[in-house]
Amino acid sequence: MFGNRKDKLQAKYNKLMQESYELSTVNRKKSDEKRAEAEEIGRQIDELEKQA
Template identity: 50%
Template sequence: MFGIFKKKSEREKLNERYKKLMKESHQLSTTDRSKSDQKFAEAQELLTQLDNMEKENS
């Protein structure tokens, strides 16, 4: 009816996880640079997966 019960696609899940990791990375950048870099690297891997998914759909 209003999309309440609509399941998220794999792309939407990856995009939300990417945003969460980038936010965590930014927050950690002021306190623990190595953890921040680790979160950023994870986010970059997700971005690569998202790009690959987009290329496959094109």
């Protein structure tokens, strides 16, 4: 049950981190926003791992 949700969150985390990286040389503010979103997803992944 948690595996599927974790996989989806991990994919979203990876996508946000990639977008943050790509934006880092163009628009620092948007890059920081994407990174913050990714960090929130990371916290959700950590919580799922604690529950498993």
